[in-house]
Amino acid sequence: MKDGPDIARVASLMGDPARANMVMALMGGRALAAADLAREAGIAPSTASGHLDKLVSAGLLKVRSQGRNRYFDIAEPDVAEAVEALTAVAARAGHLRSRPGPRDEAMRHARSCYDHLAGRVAVDLFARWLEAGVLCRRGGDVHVTRKGRDFLVRGGVALAQLETGKRPLCRSCMDWSERRHHLAGMLGAEVLALAVTRGWAVRSSQARAVSFSRRGETEFVRWYSRIVQPAP
Amino acid sequence: MKDGPDIARVASLMGDPARANMVMALMGGRALAAADLAREAGIAPSTASGHLDKLVSAGLLKVRSQGRNRYFDIAEPDVAEAVEALTAVAARAGHLRSRPGPRDEAMRHARSCYDHLAGRVAVDLFARWLEAGVLCRRGGDVHVTRKGRDFLVRGGVALAQLETGKRPLCRSCMDWSERRHHLAGMLGAEVLALAVTRGWAVRSSQARAVSFSRRGETEFVRWYSRIVQPAP
DNA sequence: TTCATGCTTCGACGGTAACCGAAGGATCGC
DNA sequence: GCGATCCTTCGGTTACCGTCGAAGCATGAA
Structure with a gap:
């Protein structure tokens, strides 16, 4: 029919x-x-x-x-897009996967949301990058600005590689504990990977939790909130 | 966990x-x-x-x-986006809804795909609009160009209204009979609606088929393939 | 008030599909 | 070749959920 x-x-x-x-x-x-x-x-x-x-x-x-x-x-890329789209709906509607056990302060502070960073730190990062003009919103989507490209590349992010992937580079994802958005997509994943690679944070393979060392967190925050300066 | x-x-x-x-x-x-x-x-x-x-x-x-x-x-808009994304995956992977009965020539020629037009005519429209610069592709997405806006508005499409909606304005959708893309999204739906409103085509409410009268089709083709001219 | 329409709740039924463990290929290391 | 690892196939069990019709509850029309 x-x-x-x-x-x-x-x-x-x-x-x-x-x-x-x-x-x-x-x-x-x-x-x-x-x-x-x-x-x-x-x-x-x-x-x-x-x-x-x-x-x-x-x-x-x-x-x-x-x-x-x-x-x-x-x-194919379209599958990743569909997953991201479903994620967005689920996040907005407040459908979260089961999370047995008490909610502790450390989790609210920093944790992983699948492959990207979530929690207060992640929300702060996202807000700063938007404010500083590293990212910009355009009709629901999030994009990296030209200025942002320099900033990220200087920060050690292999942007070009990320863009060849099957996922959108940037996505916003609702943070359930903060009720504000944080960064998802390929770049969101890369930021978490980078924090781990540099030894600022470790992922417990079991629980998918992320924990920053005191020093690591300081370094991480410094990294993402470097002033975005015009070329000297 | x-x-x-x-x-x-x-x-x-x-x-x-x-x-x-x-x-x-x-x-x-x-x-x-x-x-x-x-x-x-x-x-x-x-x-x-x-x-x-x-x-x-x-x-x-x-x-x-x-x-x-x-x-x-x-x-919410995000639901429509998720549906569109799933549609894209399903179309690419060749998952089509059951269609009992023999495939007849008329169906290949013009039919509806949910709320938008599909078949040879639809594929032709999409190709022409891309070629003429009414639409452009950017990273998998399809957008209306500035030139395209004029063209559509002059053609009687209430573009501004369409954009307030919860769906993406443009989407490409795989045409199963032609194995090429046709236009979906809000604009795709509007094109079909317009063809019906102007009496070029009728939708059989039962089978969701679309049939153009001989004359209606001529007019429709003329409508969408008007030369996109620079302002006089 | 009385009847008709539109929708929801309830109870019962049935089919589909997720799940596991055990057993059977396939490939690698020694 | 022999055992170990990785994965798949098979059979049997379980449970969930989509389905309908009948009855109940609103709202609107006469």
């Missing part, structure tokens, strides 16, 4: 918590093996195998065999 | 065919009553009521009571 894209089919694929967690784990941009994804989703390898098969058949993921491992990855 | 937006919850809401059809029916921008949506989705009113309740509770739809009717509508 009707034609047109079958949105329900794609949506239902992402609608299963296990599959959604797997796709989310891949949003970082790195391909992951089946076992990693199973662990990430909290299910048995056999179950994960079935899910991954569906995701690949449906064109959401692609797979690359390497030895006895099979590495999965987001198939 | 983990925080972050619960994408699975939102996705699973759109993952049910009945709900997806209802949301799709609302993408046209007009609010619809519960009974209309039930019919659109092909389910009993009681079933629809349950679905609509979920969609509203989840923040995907909003409802307005008027007399004994309840009119439903897309709650």
Whole structure:
């Protein structure tokens, strides 16, 4: 009767918590093996195998065999876009994943939201970058300004590389504890990665929490709030 | 354990065919009553009521009571964006809604894809507008150029109104019969609406098919392929 | 008041799909 | 070759959720 894209089919694929967690784990941009994804989703390898098969058949993921491992990855940019769009809706509507255990102060301060930074620190970063003209909003989207490009590149961010990816460079994401936005997208992920690489923060692999050392946080804040100066 | 937006919850809401059809029916921008949506989705009113309740509770739809009717509508722009994003994935991956019956030539020629035009005519329109500089692509997105604005406004398109909406103005959508893109989004819907309003085409309310009269099609093609001239 | 319309609540039914463990390829290291 | 690792296939179980019709509750019309 009707034609047109079958949105329900794609949506239902992402609608299963296990599959959604797997796709989310891949949003970082790195391909992951089946076992990693199973662990990430909290299910048995056999179950994960079935899910991954569906995701690949449906064109959401692609797979690359390497030895006895099979590495999965987001198939196309449009998938990442759809995930980001769903994230935005979920964040606005206040649908957060279950978080057993008490909410402690450290979590409010800094934590990871999938692959990017969240919490007070992240909200502050986002606000500063907007204010300083590193980023600008244009009709709901967030962009890096020309001035911002210099600032980021000087700060050690490999901008050009990030832009080749399948995800939007910038996205805003509602912070549930602060009720304001923080930075997501490829750049958001890179900022967290950079903080970890430089030893300012460590990610507990178990709980996905991020903790800054006292000194690390000072350095991080200094890094992102360097004055954006006109070329000397 | 983990925080972050619960994408699975939102996705699973759109993952049910009945709900997806209802949301799709609302993408046209007009609010619809519960009974209309039930019919659109092909389910009993009681079933629809349950679905609509979920969609509203989840923040995907909003409802307005008027007399004994309840009119439903897309709650926020981000929902429309997510739907468009899912549409794009589904279209690329070739997931089309069931279409029983033989594929006939007329369908390939012109038909509707939800609320916008699809088929050879639509693909031609899209290609011409890109070529003529009415539209331009920028990183996967499609935009109306300044030149394009004049062209459209002169052609009777109330551009300003369209932009206030909750949907992106332009979107490209994969045409399954032509394997090329056609125009979706708010402008895509408007083009179809305009063709109907001017009597060039009629929509069969039953099958959502679009048929152009011989003369209507000529006029329509002339309309969209008027030469885009520099100001005299 | 009385009847009709539009929608929701309730109870019961049925099908789909997620889940796991055990067993079976495939590949690598030794 | 032999064991170890990684992944998939299979069978059986469970549970959730979409579905409908009948009945109830509003609102509007006569």
